[in-house]
Amino acid sequence: MSIYGKEERTVSIFRAIRKVYQFFADRPFKKGTVLNGHYEILRVIGAGSYGIVYQCQDLIANEIRVVKQLRPSKRRSKKEVALFRNEISVLRTLDHKNIPKLVETISTDGHLFYVMDFLKGDNLEEQIFLGKKTFIEVESLLVLGHLLELLEYLHKQHIYHQDLRIPNILISNKELFLIDFGLAKSSSHDRQENILEMKQQDYYDLGEILLYLLYTTYPSKSKKALPWTEELSLEKETVYLLKRLLQLEEPYITTSEISKDLHAALQANKRREED
Structure with missing residues (x-):
């Protein structure tokens, strides 16, 4: 066996040991x-890469709470502890x-x-994959509008989410909620x-979410993968909005720019419905 083969085998052994340790160390509380x-x-x-999330009953306030725990296997990692404390710092603002x-925060044992x-x-x-929920073009744009409002609020607080994905969005009665600030960055002096x-x-990330929602109504019949510009039938204003979000054309600099083009895309969809 070559020296490279031995090194790869050693790395594999260490990885296996780490996984076994994490399996036992990161067992959730009952x-x-x-x-x-x-x-x-x-x-x-x-349960994410560095946290375990519980739904709890606050026995004093008689309220339902969410409690996030840093995985025990991560407690000795300065980087992971710093990420956890950063998320707390962001939410506090x-x-x-x-x-x-x-x-509140808790440190015990x-x-x-x-x-x-x-x-x-x-x-x-889960709504999309398990509930088979779909979004037509105008509905997708409205979701983008809600997210844009939340993003504008964050940016005014000098907070940048950096992990906008559909698993980090909750929806209730057409109202959207944004969660998981584990990768968020605060930068008032940068x-x-x-x-x-x-x-x-x-x-x-907003562009990727919009594209994802638009694909929920796409009936995939062709075995050949085509660009989204060919697969999706969208108003030209929506295409322009997407291209700038995804930086295929001049990237946006402010949320107000996005809001203006989003309004144009919504108006184009409204005209189409009226015709």
Whole structure:
């Protein structure tokens, strides 16, 4: 066996050991466990790369809460702990009815948690894949409009989400909620070019979400993969909006620019419906 083969085998062994360790270390707390004396775990509602999320009953306030725990296997990683604390710091600065509010932080027996208000809604990804929900062009544009309003609020607070994806969107009675600020960045003193880069990353993510929603009504019949510009039948204003969001044409610099083109796309759809 060559030296490269031995190195690869060693790396594979270490990875296997790490996975076994994570399997045992990251077992969620059981239903009925009471955290910090008054948060009774009802169920696990999510698990990401560095966090475990529980739905809990606040036994003192008699409210449903969401408690996020840093995975025990990550507690010795300065990078992971810093990400967790950054998410807490970001949530502490936000006050919007469509974004979870931070209630408190908990540090006990080496475990790190933070508590948020519970936002009632269905995960957009699950609605699409499990509920088979579809969005026609105008509905997709309206979703974009709601997200743009939330994004504008964040950017005014010098917060950049950096992880806008359909799993991080909840929807209830046509109202949208934005969650998971694990990769968010706060930058009130950063250089302008860095701020623009973070803004445009959020705008790009909006474009991907819009494209994803538009594809929910696409009947895939062709075995040949074609560009979305050929597969989707869209108003030219929507195409222009998408191209700029996805940076295929001149990228957007402000949310007001996006809002203007979004309005144009909505008006084009309205005219089509009236014809």
